[in-house]
Amino acid sequence: MAAEERGRVAVLGAGLIGVDLADRIARSSKLQLALLAGHRRDSMCLRRAAQMGHPTAAGGIRSVVECGPFDVVFDASHAEGHPRHWAALQPTGTTVIDLTLAGQGTVAVPGVTVYRPAAHQHLALVSCGGQASIPLLHAIAQRCTPRFIKVVCVGVRTGTGPATRLSVDRYIATTSAAIRAFTGTRDVEVRVGVSPAQPAPPFRVAMTVVADGFRPAPVRTSIAVAAGGVRAYAPGFRVTSLAVDPGRISVAVEVTPSSRQLPSHAGSVDIVNAAAVLLAEQSATVAR
Structure with a gap:
């Protein structure tokens, strides 16, 4: 596209996430x-x-408002400031994509949610664990009715920012709510761990689904298709283990960054940023 045909966007937040965005x-x-x-x-x-x-x-949000309007604004700052940022941007008509853990807006997961710009001006990316797990869990839920879902997200200390470490409860609550919404499962447990291993391992998410009456082959196929959909925008996403047993489905994934700006262990940043840019591209295309 020519420059004048591309969506004009801004990023709020100049940390690792913002610079990679x-x-x-x-x-x-x-x-x-x-x-x-x-x-x-x-x-x-x-x-x-x-x-x-x-x-x-x-100038933070003041600079964004003064330099706008924008087609899309990514909020890569912090959860505490996001409600104020949204209040300042809502009157401008821009689409706001929230990468914080504020838990506001319409939850968006590429390949799972359908983007409708008229209704979805305020999009929330849930969390890195949500973006890595929900496409597969949603696919599994199309083949059975889960009675219980457990998700364990493991990153590394050097790849986990202070805002995230101080917001573990918010991370768990936001991720759990999104999993419930996309799978219809009430009994959901989310855990967050930090690996001390050296060299730092990739970001990893392990999922356990307890359900009855499913056929193994269709479940495996659905997981493979969903994983392929994620890899289309986050090439470093891969399924590392899969077990489909009577009454239980266990699947683990790892995310290795494809971005040149991120260290190898920062797959948690990679998958959220990849999803955010894809949603912004869809928004810009629809707007034009």
Whole structure:
């Protein structure tokens, strides 16, 4: 697309997530990065983004509002600030994609939700564990009626930001609610772990589904199709183990970043950012 035909977008938040988003957007054929806004001009990430040629500002949400309107704004800041950011952006008519754990907006998972821009101006990406597990769990739920679902998300300490570590309860609540909504299962348990292993392993999510009356072959096929759908936008996503036994389905996945901006253990960032950019591209295409 020509520059004037691409969606004009901004990123709010100049941490690792925001800088990686900026790089992905700059390489998109459907999006045009118009602003990366942080809060401190002297921050390492904002300086790095400017050196990469990205347009930057240090006024946070104020800069986004002043430089707008935008077709899409990614909120990659923090859950506590998101309600205020949404309140400031809602009157502008922009589509806001929330990468925090605020738990607001319409939950969006590529390949599972259907994007309708008129109704979905405020999209929420749940969490890295939600993005990695929900496509497979939703596929399984089409083949059986789960009675219990357990999801264990394991990252590494160096790949888990302070905001996420302080918001484990919010992470669990947001992810659990989304899994219930997409599978129809009331009994859901989500756990979050941190691996001390060195070298740092990839981001890993293990799922256990307890259900009766399913046929193993269709379940395996549905999981394979769903995993292939995720790999279409997050190439480092892969199923590492799968067991389909009477009454129980166990599946584990790992995510290795395909982004050049992320370390090998930051698959948790990769899968959320990949989903966010895909949704923004769909939004920009529909808007035009």
